[in-house]
Amino acid sequence: MEQELVEYIAKNLVNAPEQxxxxxxxxxxxxxxxLRVAQQDMGRIIGKNGRVANAIRALLRVAAGDxxxxxxxxxxxx
Amino acid sequence: MEPRRSIEATGESIQEAIxxxxxxxGAAPNEVIVxxxxxxxxxxxxxxxxxxxxxxxxxITRPPAPPPAPPAPPPAPxxxxxxxxxxxxxxxxxxxxxxxKARAERRERRAERPPxxxxxxxxxxxxxxxxHEDDEALPLTDAGPDVDExxxxxxxKVAREVLMQLLQKMSVRAQISVRRVETTRESGRENExxxxxxxxxxxxxxxxxxxxxxTLAALQYVTRLISSRQLQHRxxxxxxxxxxxxxxxQLLRGLALRxxxxxxxxxxxxxxxxxxxxxxxxxxxxxxxxxxxxTRSVGEGEGRKVTIVPK
Numbered sequence: 524m525e526q527e528l529v530e531y532i533a534k535n536l537v538n539a540p541e542q543x544x545x546x547x548x549x550x551x552x553x554x555x556x557x558l559r560v561a562q563q564d565m566g567r568i569i570g571k572n573g574r575v576a577n578a579i580r581a582l583l584r585v586a587a588g589d590x591x592x593x594x595x596x597x598x599x600x601x
Numbered sequence: 602m603e604p605r606r607s608i609e610a611t612g613e614s615i616q617e618a619i620x621x622x623x624x625x626x627g628a629a630p631n632e633v634i635v636x637x638x639x640x641x642x643x644x645x646x647x648x649x650x651x652x653x654x655x656x657x658x659x660x661i662t663r664p665p666a667p668p669p670a671p672p673a674p675p676p677a678p679x680x681x682x683x684x685x686x687x688x689x690x691x692x693x694x695x696x697x698x699x700x701x702k703a704r705a706e707r708r709e710r711r712a713e714r715p716p717x718x719x720x721x722x723x724x725x726x727x728x729x730x731x732x733h734e735d736d737e738a739l740p741l742t743d744a745g746p747d748v749d750e751x752x753x754x755x756x757x758k759v760a761r762e763v764l765m766q767l768l769q770k771m772s773v774r775a776q777i778s779v780r781r782v783e784t785t786r787e788s789g790r791e792n793e794x795x796x797x798x799x800x801x802x803x804x805x806x807x808x809x810x811x812x813x814x815x816t817l818a819a820l821q822y823v824t825r826l827i828s829s830r831q832l833q834h835r836x837x838x839x840x841x842x843x844x845x846x847x848x849x850x851q852l853l854r855g856l857a858l859r860x861x862x863x864x865x866x867x868x869x870x871x872x873x874x875x876x877x878x879x880x881x882x883x884x885x886x887x888x889x890x891x892x893x894x895x896t897r898s899v900g901e902g903e904g905r906k907v908t909i910v911p912k
Contacts, residue, residue, distance in 0.1 A: 528770040535763075535827040575826065581819035585808050586771040 525556050528586045529598070532579055537564035553595040554587050560600070568600055576600060607658035614641060615653045615863065622657040633657040634908070636872040637860060658872075748780060757797040760828040760838040764799055767824060775803030782839060796837045799824075800844060809842045813877055814849065817842050850883055857887040857909075861894045864909045872899070875906040884909075 526545045534540040539561040548555045560568050569576045580598050587596045610622030619635055626633065634657070641653035753761075761777055768775055782798045801809065810817045821840035828836035841847065856873070864871040873884065881898055884907045888896050894909050 524770060524772050528767070531766055531770050532823055532827065535830065574822070578819035578822045581811065581816045582767065582771060582823060585773065585816060588772060588808065 525554060525583055525586050525596075528582060529556050529558055529579060532582075533558055533560060533568060536567045536575070537561065538567070539564055549591075549594075553597050554591050555597045555599060556583060557599045557601070565600070607656055609638065609654060609656045611652040611654050612641075613652060615655060618653045618655045619657065622655060626657060626659060628657070628659055630867065630869060633659050634870055634872055635867075636874065636906075637863075638874055640856070640859075753779065755832060756828070756836050756838060757799070759831050760797065760824055760836050760840075761799055763827045763831070764801070764820075764824045764840060767820065768801065771809075773801075773803070773806070773809060775801045775806060775809075777801055794837060796839050798839045798841060800841045802843055806842050810845050813880075814845060815877070817845060818877070818879075849880070853880055853883045854887045857884045860909050861888055861891055864911050865893045868911055870908050870910045872908045873906050875900065875904045878905075881905065881907050 526547045530543060530545045533543045533545065537543060537560050542559070542561040542564070544559040546557045548557070558568065567575070568579075570578075576598065580596070583598055584596050587594065606626065608622055608625055610618045610625060612618030612621050615637060619630075623630060623633065636656040636658065638654040638656055639651060642651045757779055761779060764777055768777075778800050780798050780800070781795045783795065808816065809820065811819075817840065820842070821838075824840050825836050825838060828838065839846070853876075860871050860873060876884070885896050885898075888894055888909065892912075894911055896907055896909050898905055898907050900906050
């Protein structure tokens with residue numbers, strides 16, 4: 524579910540939705556969601572002072588929810 | 602290195618807590634700023650009763666002679682307060698001295714009202730994506746009546762769909778109910794159309810609210826961002842979860858009035874606990890027309906809080 528959430532948000536904020544790529548990895552201590560967007564869309568995903576990225580992280584935390592309660596949730600953007 | 606002394610004290614009433622704190626500090630009432638951390642609550646049948654908790658911060662008004670009494674160790678908290686009330690506001694205890702000093706310096710310069718009027722008129726286009734932070738500040742009274750599906754406009758339809766998608770992808774099972782907000786004169790925006798209120802209801806939605814409503818703020822922000830982009834104009838909507846914002850807003854207005862009363866009676870500045878911007882705004886707006894006090898925010902970031910100053 525984590526990927527779907529990030530993918531939905533990202534695709535609806537960028538100008539080049541076809542270049543949105545999301546993957547997810549699990550380690551023993553974290554859930555890592557990697558988000559790639561077109562270079563010119565970086566600003567839209569990060570936002571002023573990282574506000575958009577931080578909001579996505581907050582929601583991601585909810586999405587990771589019960590299953591990964593004990594893990595850190597990390598959103599990597601590049 | 603710590604430039605100011607502060608302690609916490611508890612008591613059955615706020616006044617009692619303040620008196621104890623003053624005694625522990627050996628300070629006079631006019632030498633401290635009182636921050637009310639928690640109002641006393643009686644609980645139900647004595648269960649869950651909590652003492653009043655205040656923090657006294659000594660203003661540096663005296664020459665820097667060694668303090669009369671060694672900085673009192675925090676008064677042994679009563680067993681009760683220790684047990685029942687530790688977690689919710691730890692954040693206010695972790696201020697690093699350095700940060701605090703910087704804050705104190707900035708304090709002089711920054712005594713502004715909430716920033717809504719100061720914003721430059723925003724250009725269109727991508728700026729649509731920027732949120733009006735202060736929109737969240739609408740002192741929500743009870744929302745208006747339920748509305749018929751036929752009365753819904755594009756703003757709310759789009760936003761509801763976006764919100765639904767977000768919730769679904771977060772694996773949150775919930776319903777969304779839609780109403781018009783009844784704006785009050787206090788909102789300071791009586792000339793604008795009332796926004797739509799999308800209230801998410803369901804079971805165990807606390808994670809969706811988050812600490813101090815932070816997750817809810819994120820949810821609203823993202824919902825607005827995506828909706829505004831689809832609509833090509835700013836979506837005039839507010840997102841709430843289980844009526845959290847309405848409740849909080851009522852609570853804050855009550856708090857503002859009580860604390861104003863106290864500031865007047867005791868002729869001294871009362872500081873509230875740190876709050877996020879939209880909550881501070883509710884305090885400012887509530888006391889905007891108060892004859893005997895004025896309000897200002899002090900501190901930075903997470904620690905920024907409203908102080909109520911007798912006129």
